[in-house]
Amino acid sequence: MxxxxxxxxxxxxxxxxxxxxxxxxxxxxxxxxxxxxxxxxxxAPRTGGYCSRCGEVFALADEPPRLCSACLHRPPPFSATFLYGVYDGALQETIIQYKYHGRHSVERLLQGLLLQAYAGGRTRLAGPWPAHDCVVPMPLHPGRLRERGFNQSLELARPLAAAHRIPLLAQGLARSRATAPQAGFSRVQRQENVRDAFTVPRSALLAGQRVLLVDDVMTTGATAAAAAWACLQAGAARVDCCVLARA
Ligand SMILES: [Zn+2]
Ligand SMILES: [Zn+2]
Structure with a gap:
C-alpha cells in the first residue's frame, strides 16, 4: 500500500x-x-406492504400501506409508524455493526435513512399529518448505555429533529428498570417484559404534545407500545413512531 x-x-x-x-x-x-x-x-426503501399503524410487514411491497388486522381490532397506543425498511440484509448488518461493533462511520448513512423514513412515511401514509411537537428517542437503560457508550436512537434522532426544526427531548423518556432482551419471547411475554419499563421524568414537557418516538429497530412493537403508553399517560396528545427497520 x-x-x-x-x-x-x-x-x-x-x-x-x-x-x-x-x-x-x-x-x-x-x-x-x-x-x-x-x-x-x-x-432500497420499503414503500408498501406494511401496516400504516404498527409497521408490521404483511403484504407485497407494491401494495400501499394499510391497517393490519391486529390494528383494526386492538390498535397500539401509537398512531402511525414511519419505517425505512425491513430488518434484514444490508440494513440489518449495518445497524448491528453500528450498535454492537462500534462502526461509527455508518452513522451518517443511518441518519440519512431515518430522514428518508420520516419523509417517505409522511408521503405514503394517509394524512393529513400533524406537525410533530417534539422528537423523543427511545432511551437505553443506564447500564446498557455505559456498556455501549452511546444511545443509537438519540444519535439517529439528532439530524431528523434538526432538519424539521422539532425540539429533541433527549431525556423525554427514561427507563425505569432494565428489561431482558426481547428475542425469543412470545408476544405476551414481550408485553409483560416491558410493562412499566418507561417513565416520563418531566411530564410537563410532553403534556399536549404530538410526539415522534425514534428507535433504530421495531421488533414486535411491544417496546414502542410501552413507551408510547408512558407518553400518553404523561399527557401527550399523540405518539407516532419512526424507525429504521421493522422486524
Ligand atoms: Zn398493524
Ligand atoms: Zn458502495
Whole structure:
C-alpha cells in the first residue's frame, strides 16, 4: 500500500472520506444518501406492504400501506409508524455493526435513512399529518448505555429533529428498570417484559404534545407500545413512531 492508500483507508474507516460510498467505502458516492449505485440497491426503501399503524410487514411491497388486522381490532397506543425498511440484509448488518461493533462511520448513512423514513412515511401514509411537537428517542437503560457508550436512537434522532426544526427531548423518556432482551419471547411475554419499563421524568414537557418516538429497530412493537403508553399517560396528545427497520 502506498502512503496515500493508507491515509485513504484510515479516513474511510473514520467516515471522513469525502465522496466515498458510506457503505462500501470503496466506490464513489452517487446517490443523495451518499451511496454508490451498487450499494444503493441493497438499501432500497420499503414503500408498501406494511401496516400504516404498527409497521408490521404483511403484504407485497407494491401494495400501499394499510391497517393490519391486529390494528383494526386492538390498535397500539401509537398512531402511525414511519419505517425505512425491513430488518434484514444490508440494513440489518449495518445497524448491528453500528450498535454492537462500534462502526461509527455508518452513522451518517443511518441518519440519512431515518430522514428518508420520516419523509417517505409522511408521503405514503394517509394524512393529513400533524406537525410533530417534539422528537423523543427511545432511551437505553443506564447500564446498557455505559456498556455501549452511546444511545443509537438519540444519535439517529439528532439530524431528523434538526432538519424539521422539532425540539429533541433527549431525556423525554427514561427507563425505569432494565428489561431482558426481547428475542425469543412470545408476544405476551414481550408485553409483560416491558410493562412499566418507561417513565416520563418531566411530564410537563410532553403534556399536549404530538410526539415522534425514534428507535433504530421495531421488533414486535411491544417496546414502542410501552413507551408510547408512558407518553400518553404523561399527557401527550399523540405518539407516532419512526424507525429504521421493522422486524
Ligand atoms: Zn458502495
Ligand atoms: Zn398493524
Amino acid at each position: 502506498t502512503m496515500l492508500q493508507v491515509v485513504r483507508a484510515v479516513a474511510a474507516q473514520l467516515g471522513i472520506a469525502p465522496g466515498r460510498c458510506r457503505h462500501c467505502l470503496e466506490r464513489q458516492a452517487e446517490t443523495s444518501l451518499g451511496l454508490c449505485n451498487h450499494c444503493a440497491g441493497a438499501f
